[in-house]
Amino acid sequence: MEKMFSIPISRRDFMKMTGLAAAGVLAVNTVGMPETVLAAPAGGGHGTIKYAGKEIPVLCSVDVCVAGGGPSGTAAAVMAARNGAKTLLIERGVALGGLAVLGCVYPFMDTHAPDSDTPYVAEVKKRLRKHGIEPFDGVTQQTWHNPETLALIYDEMCEEAGVEILYQTVLVDTVRSGHVIEACIVQTIAGLAAIRARTFIDSTGDAFLSRAAGVPFERGYEKTGNNQPLSFRFEMGGIDIDRLYQHVAVELQEDWCKSKPPYFEIAEAMHRKQRYKLEEFMAKGVESGEITQEEAEYMQAYTIIGKNGVMSMNCPEIPVKFSATDPVSYSKAVTYGRKMMHHIADYLIRHLPGFEKAFISREAAMLGARESWRIRGRHYLVEDDYHDQSRFSDAVCRTAWFIDAHGEKVSEKLPKGGFYEIPYGSLVTKEIENLIVTGRCISASFILQASMRIQPTCMSIGEAAGIAAAWGLSHRIAANEIKWDAIPAAKRSYVSAAKVKA
Structure with a gap:
């Protein structure tokens, strides 16, 4: 019988979900459950599952289910599949990459830590080059890329690894038995369905899978309760980049960004210690009433390699009163x-040389959330770990990106060559045995999270999670009991500096 993708449900049965799932009368072909690390979920082998008083179809049964196709989730899915796990990746949008693609957040910031690129991160950069995108400008150390190209690369990596992707699929809830997640409930284009897995990886960015499973969590700054400000990034096309460079870098003598077109950025941030030449320009807009003080507080823009005359606008920064x-x-x-976006764009078009013929060419498909919910896991990272340059025997990566908590605290950078490590213990919880958490919602304080949240670090965390998930399943070890440093070094994506010194 013809299959949808390679998941064990027929096209005819999949089509039936639209009309029958809500009524709870669907009878699909029997779906065999893989053996679990712990107790086999009740009802294994049945084609439906009871949820909220109704029967809904089990869409598939896999080894690893990754919720969220952002930088960390895609990495987790690819590495789990490469290590032999049957892997499903669910994504609520129509492209992988999360904020890097759907949120217009580019380029990748540099970790500032020596030798921080784990194999997966290095591979993404190599693949950018194969697609004609040179990611380095030789000056800023940022990874410049192109969102459409990056989305294609992630699709290619998943396809090559054998990862199944479910797009337009929204996580709704979890079904838990004791300390084990039996299934997650999702809303697909055809209706509600369940996905069974032996191990789940929460890469939602908002710790939604974890919270739905009852994992303790925090949100916002411990002192105020505020989240970091949201952003609503966008792209502007029709920009004369050479004229803009001439005005900002030559006429205004702004040397903050020392790279040259096609790698060029402009910025101003009135609440930072750094003084920018464009602050006066934005302040004039406030005086004239063309923009508000909120709109003038933060403005940044980057050229996009491969998209001539287009810049990614890292603004507006939405006031912290919004949660x-x-x-x-x-x-x-x-x-x-x-x-705010349109006010800023209109002001730039009217007054900033190079923007005379510019226009808004794209809005982000999601707001940029720098921080929302964070789990409380086995290990809790704190600000002192940054300043003390902490090392952990079970470290999965290293970073030295400064503490960048918009509206709360921005710290000095670590000394050259300095870094701290992120332990596997911050990716797992005491409450759930078959759960690993990745990305910006791992177990860390608000201030420490402001350092580890950048995309390369999140990618490395996801990479390790995928390796660990597959390792645990093949060795019959619960995800939250895995000893990262007990995995052979050749199979790990990162070996701790503490281990090396020992």
Whole structure:
């Protein structure tokens, strides 16, 4: 019988889900459950699962289910599959890459830590070159890329590894038995369905899978309760980059960004210690009433390699009164941020040389949440770990990106060559045995999270999670009991500096 993808459900049965799932009367072909590390979930081998008083179809049964196809989730899925695990990646959008693609957040910031590129990160950069994108400008150490190209690369990596992807699939809930997640409930284009897995990886960025499973969590700054400000990034096309460079770098003598076109960025941030030449320009807009003080506070833009005359606008920064963890406030932030976006764009078009013929060419498909929810896991990273340059025997990566908590605290950079490590213990919890968490919602304080949240670090965390998930399953070890440093060094993506010194 013809199959949808390679998951064990027929096209005819998949089509039936649309009309029958909500009614709870669907009878699909029997789906065999793989053996679990712990107790086999009740009802294994049945084609439906009871949820909220109804029967819904089991879409598939896999070894590893990754929720969220952002930088860390894609890395986790690829590495789990490469290490022999049957892997499914669920993504609520229509492209992988998360904020890097759907949120217009590029380029990748540099970790500032020596030798921080884990194999997966290095491979992504290599693949960018194969697609004609040279990621390095030779000056800033940032990884410049192109969102459409990056989305294609992630598709290619998943396809080559054998990762199944479910797009337009939204995580709804989990079904838990004791300390084990039996299944996650998702909303697909055809209706509600369940996905069974032996190990789940939460790469949602908002710790949604973890919270749904009852894992303890935090949100916002411990002192104020505020999240970091949201952003609503966008792209502007029709820019004369050479004229802009001439005005900012030559006429205004701004030397903050020392790279030259096609690698060029402009910026100003009134609340930072750094003084920018464009601050006066933005302040004039406030005086004239063309933009508000909120809109003038933060403005940044980067050229996009391969998209001539286009810049990624790292603004507006939406006021902190809007919350990344309150659905009503978040929704109001979208409307508020869009107004800010157009005000800023109009002002630049009217007054900034090089923008005379510019226009808004693209809005991000999601707000940029720098921080929302964070789990409380086996190990809890704190600010002192940054300043003390902490090392851990079970470290999965290293970083030295400065503490960049917008609106709260921005710290000095670590000394050249300095870094701290992120332990596997911050990726797992005491409560759930078959769960690994990746990305910006791992177990860390608000201030420490402001350092580890950048995309290369999140990618390395996801890479390690995928390796660990497959290792645990093949060795019958629960995910939260895996000893990362007990995995052979050749199979790990990162070996701790502490281990090396020992």
